[in-house]
Amino acid sequence: MEPTLMGPTLGDVLRDRRGEDWLIGPSSPDFWQRLDNLRPVLAAYQKSCATEGADVLITEADPLQFLIACLAAWSEDCVVVLANPRWGQQERQQVTDLVNPDWNTPTAPGLGTYPCQVSDAAPGQILIPTGGSSGQIKFAVHTWETLMASVSGFCAHFGVETVHAYCVLPLFHVSGLMQVLRVLATGGQLAIQPYGDLKRGAQLGLPPGGFLSLVPTQLQDLLAWEGNVPWLRSFRAVLLGGAPAGRSLLDAAQAAQIPVALTYGMTETAAQVATLRPEEFLAGHRNSGRPLPHVRISILDDGGRPQPLGEVGRVTVQTHALAWGYLGKWDGESGLAVGSAHPTGQSTAAVLATDDIGYFDDSGYLHIVGRRSTKLITGGENVFPEEVEAALLSVEGVQDGCVVGLPCDRWGQRLCALVVLTYPARLSDLPAVLSPLLAPYKRPKRWILISAMPRTAQGKLSRPQALTLAQQILGTG
Structure with a gap:
């Protein structure tokens, strides 16, 4: 792993690519014109905030408008905060508590961008x-340099100089944002499309050798129609991550000769740090592949000592692509802190002790076997059951609640809520009551009414017993 060298800035890239027809789906001329119109507005905002810093929250559902707002603000050295436009009331309140956005005064008419206040931030951070171990939203603090380190490692791993990408993932998420940056920085083309349109068969054109990024549920949907198979085969790789993929799905993809590349990564590491190459997948491998060139991954025991091959331990990642920290607080589990000196460009890269448990086999492939915390992953999204349970317990008549993840080939894990109710609450009413409080992916898909929650002698909730109980009731255990 080599130190990152300083390269072109975002402003340099936008200047060099000015006027190029780089977008497929959205209009490239419209993009450039609107970007030119917005940059002076944000430059003026930046100048007016010279003392305290110019911070912008972007919660924009339209992909083109998101790109324009994000790149305009970022290129003018604003601190850019990305947000999910589908967050519910609880999540929006968390964001308000963290960065205090002025929801009533967008920075530009018609755009979901708002002035906000980010403490201890440096110009140009994004x-x-x-998610956090407490179920609270956290923001990983990245820079153009950390994200470009990831882009360089991606290109080296796949042996490509120009990246073309087909994006159906949300752009506020690291998995969508990195597709944009790989394309933008390497001179490629980017197809952007709502996943629903792709699922209905409205495929966009893309130069040969491109990359498609999916979560397992999406690949399963697309494989259900045989007509999609030739199109899926046309990609250099179909990057598959975000959640565990069921064996039956992977076997079906191999049988159809889909060039799947199983990936492992996270927001803190600017997306993937290990990836199984398509040719290895088609040869029958089922793991997270080998580390990318810009990454060093170690497997450590509880005392921080390296584990031998085949022995499980905590996955630790060292890379120049690592986030500087989390917004505004120390996280003892990760060892990341906002404001600490970041060694990008130096000989030693930052280190992250992840929540994941895994091992390396004799061939150097990484295998992830579980995670230390209670985190659930459904449809590629992290969900912390404590957050959902807190929302449940805020409902009148909900006496007790527990959310577990049922194994599911389609979603990775399917959220199931076990609840204890008192009058006047009814089980059938809970999905509607919970709907405005949480994002759709955090809402349970199965509901079970029980008389008492399994607890330890100390009165603590027993999640393993709750999961076993749910599986017994549903007949899936």
């Missing part, structure tokens, strides 16, 4: 949302 804050990407992720």
Whole structure:
């Protein structure tokens, strides 16, 4: 792993690519014109905030408008905070508590961009949302340099100089944002499309040798129609991550000769740090592949000592692509802190002790076997059951609640809520009551009414017993 060298800035890239027809789906001329119109507005905003810093929250559902707002603000050295436009009331309140956006005064008419206040931030940082062990939203603090380190490692791993990408993932998420940056920085083309349109068969054109990024549920949907198979085969790689993929799905993809590349990464590491190459997948491998060139991955025991091959331990990642930290607080589990000196460009890269448990086999392939925390992953999204349970317990008549993840080939894990109710609450009413409080992916898909929650002698919730109970009731255990 070599130190990152300083390269072109975002402003340099936008200047060099000015006027290029780089977007497929959205209009490239419209993009450039609107970007030119917005940059002076944000430059003026930056100048007016010279003392305290110019911070911008972007919660924009339209992909083209998101690109324009994000790139305009970022290129003018604003601190950019990305947000999910589908967050519910609870999540929006968390964001308000963290960065205090002025929801009533957008920075530009018609755009979901708002002035906000980010403490201890440096110009040009970009804050990407992720979940925390407490269930609270956290923002991983990245820079153009950390994200470009990831782009360089991606290109080296796949042996490509120009990246063309087909994006159906949300752009506020690291998995969508990195597709944009790989394309933008390497001179490629980017197809952007709502996943629903792709699922209905409205495929966009893309130069040969491109990359498609999916979560397992999406690949399963697309494989259900045989007519999609030739199109899926046309990609250099179909990057598959975000959640565990069921064996039956992977076997079906191999049988159809889909060039799947299983990936492992996270927001803190600017997306993937290990990836199984398509030719290895088609040869029958089922793991997270080998580390990318810009990454060093170690497997450590509880005392921080390296584990031998085949022995499980905590996955630790060292890379120049690592986030500087989390917004505004120390996280003892990760060892990341906002404001600490970041060694990008130096000989030693930053280190992240992840929540994941895994091992390396004799061939150097990484295998992820579980995670230390209670985190659930459904449809490629992180969900912390404590957050959902807190929302449940805020409902009148909900006496007790527990959310577990049922194994599911389609979603990775399917959220199931076990609840204890008192009058006047009814089980059938809970999905509607919970709907405005949480994002759709955090809402349970199965509901079970029980008389008492399994607890330890100390009165603590027993999640393993709750999961076993749910599986017994549903007949899936």
